[in-house]
Each structure stands twice: as C-alpha cells, then as structure tokens.
Amino acid sequence: MIGSLRDRRVVVVGAGVAGLGAARASVAQGAHVLVSEARPAADLELSDDFQELGVTIAAGGHEPAHLEGASLVVTSPGVPPDAPVLGWAEGLGIPVWGELELGSHLCDVPYLAVTGTNGKTTTTAMIASCLRASGIDAIACGNIGHPFPVAATEGHDALVVEASSFQLRSVQTFHPRVSVLLNLAPDHLDWHGSDQAYVDAKANVYRAQGPGDAHVANREDARAASVSEAAPCSLVWFRLGAPGEGEIGYDGGELVSRIGHEGSLGPIDGERAGLRADAAAAAAASLSFGVSAEAVRRGLASFVLAHHRGEIVATVDGVRFVDNSKATNVHATLAALDGVHGAVLIAGGRAKGVDLSPLRVRADRLVGVVAIGEAASEVASVFEGLVVVRRSDSIEEATRVALELAPRPGIVLLAPACASWDMFRSYEERGDRFAAAARALIDEVGPRG
Secondary structure (H helix, E strand, C coil): CCCCCCCCEEEEECCCHHHHHHHHHHHHCCCEEEEECCCCHHHCCCHHHHHHHCCEEECCCCCHHHHCCCCEEEECCCCCCCCHHHHHHHHCCCCEECHHHHHHHHCCCCEEEEECCCCHHHHHHHHHHHHHHCCCCEEEEECCCCCHHHHCCCCCCEEEEECCHHHHCCCCCCCCCEEEECCCCCCCHHHHCCHHHHHHHHHHHHCCCCCCCEEEEECCCHHHHHHHCCCCCEEEEECCCCCCCCEEEEECCEEEECCCCCEEEEECCCCCHHHHHHHHHHHHHHHHHCCCHHHHHHHHHCCCCCCCCCEEEEEECCEEEEECCCCCCHHHHHHHHCCCCCEEEEEECECCCCCCHHHHHHHHHEEEEEEECCCHHHHHHHHECCEEEEECCCHHHHHHHHHHHCCCCEEEEECCCCECCCCCCCHHHHHHHHHHHHHHHHHHHCCCC
C-alpha cells in the first residue's frame, strides 16, 4: 500500500487529459510530481496547465532516470501495457496505477461504474442525470472527460465513472457500488493484444465487488451476459424486450421496471435501439443505487444527448446529415445503421486491428458508401458489389460525394467504425468538420426539402 501521497514522488506517464488529472490530484495530496511524456515538448497542448501546477515535465521520450526516487507511477489510459517505462517501474518494484486505481484510493464517496464496447458515455450521463433528479449531488467522470481522481476530491455525494478497457486493465481496488457492462464486441485489439485480454479488462469492472453491491447486465447480448454472470454480487438485468421479474425492459415505447415493483419509467425514443438499451441500463443502475422510480423518470426525461452520437447537423436538399462520429467500432456502426434505410454511409479511419467485414450485414440499408482514411480499402472491399462505393481523401470531399449519392429525401450518416487518429485529433474534430462541411453545402445547394 502507498498510504498518503504527501511528500512522495509520483511519476505520471502521459501528458494528456488523464495525465493532467492524475497530476492535479496528486499535487492536491501533497505529492511531488514528474510527468514523463514520449512526445516532444512542442507538441504538448496542455503544457501550460501542467506548468501552472508546478510539476516537472520530462518530454521527448521516457527515460529510466525519470523513475529515480519514485514511490508511485500513474499511467495514462493510452499508454500500452507493454510500454518499456512501465516495465522499468515494475522491475524497480514501483507500484504502477492507472487513473481508476488512483481515483479509488482518493475517493471516499460511493460511485457507480459503466463499461462496455458502446454506449458508455450516454449511459454514464443518463445515470448522473437520474441521481441528480433524486437530489444527489452527482457528476459523470472518468473516460467521459473529467478525470476520476479529480472528481474524487471535489466533495460530491456520488460519482458515475465511465470506465474504458484501457483504464480497467490494471485496477485492483476499484470498487463501485453498482457496475454496468453494456455490451461486448471486438475492439482495441491492437492495444490489448487479443480479444480475450480485452474481455478480461472489461470484467475488471466488478472484480472488487461483493455482497451488498450490484452488477447491471445485458440479457440480450450473449457474450456480455456470460461475462456478467461471473460477477460476485447481485445481478440486475436489462433488455429491449418485455422485462421478466427483477428486470428492466420495454412495453412498446415505454421503459418498464420490474425491480421491486412494476411501473413505467417513461417513453424512450423508439427509433434508436442503442439509446433504448442505454436508457434501460441507466434505469437499472440508478434503481440499484437506491434512486426512486420517479426520479429515474425525471432524470431520463431531462437528459440531453451529447454531440457526435446521432445528431442531425444539417439538412441539404432534403438530405439529413447525421453525425455519429463516436461510432468508432463495428458494433457502434451496426447499431447506428439499425435506424436508417436508403442511407449513404461515410466510414473508415484507423481500424485498430478489428475486422470490418461484419458491416456487410447492413448493406441492405444503404444506397452508397464513401470510404475514408487508412481503412478506406478495407471499407471498400466490404461493400463493393453490394452498393455504390466511392473513396475520398478528406471528410469535406466525403461529405460532398455522399450528398451526390444520396436519394431525395435521404440520409448521409457519418458512422466510421474506426478511430479518428489517422486524420484527426479526435472523433470530436472529425464530427465537427463533417458538420461544418454539411452546413457549407447549404449555401451551395440550398436548404430545400
């Protein structure tokens, strides 16, 4: 055990948002912090923020000397588990924690945790909304953009932590009162090394749980369900169909609870299967945490969907442009395609070692595909012979080509099934540039239809 961080030397590996959060939380505990970063100092977007904290930044490559005198190493989620700097730390007997492990040591309030291949951010935000509707001072944190270690020291009543597989890989004491596994599909295989390693990381969301805790599981995702069944605590199931006893599900468009009592939790958008699953999981988690059904109803009704998750960003000549840039894997893109017909799909980017061929099963919902990025050839090979396929070198060109292919009325859907890092800083930038390109077409074509 590390004990207090006061006057200890903490080395944070990675100078991104998570690294900044770990540094800020460690400094607040009285630690002396050095940040080790592989990129050169000129490429660091947050260098001013680190300097304001008074921490030392060692940029331009990790060195064994960075670990001298360290009591703890905190690694950022994007640092591969086989990175030499982590191996050096382990060889020196220095504990290596991730963001979630650091947060769990600093947090003295109950927290919930949400993981899965898709839907984490939406479900996390929905749960926070439900908790706030019941009068609990709760915020969403973790992989959603507000680091868990920082949130743990802010004095809230409860936290809802979005937990990625990167973050969960190395947890030991991370102990949510309620955990959620939304779904499972192959993702991030290039980082984890194997599909089983990815699944094992996701299962860590409930490893430290026990009697008195709850795990929320997806009855309709067979693979996720098999992982959830090993949870060492009570299970609460959600589904898209009619719920059984002790479950959350749907009666038509109404979300219905059969946890402790039967009752409607309000209508949920019937056109988006992914959103309906997220709402069911959020309701199950909130009720398991002790929130009333009425507060859940109010929380879900007031929830506003975040950007880049299926929002209509423009309508041009009767064609709706839908930004689902957050669909960074095959599973998410399949879910996005469930709600469309006769659409043009813009897809591609960095495939992360994942096979894109399962996208072929949704070809009947498309009239065209525009392939972009590193995986453009793979995307094209998936759909060639089934629908019209074009390739584009930029998101702006892809947006214009998609409009040319789309029927009137019609839909152009950005749901790339790939990460954005080959062409953009983030999926947010990808979505923002898509939206800007679509809106620019209004001036050229006119907002008719």
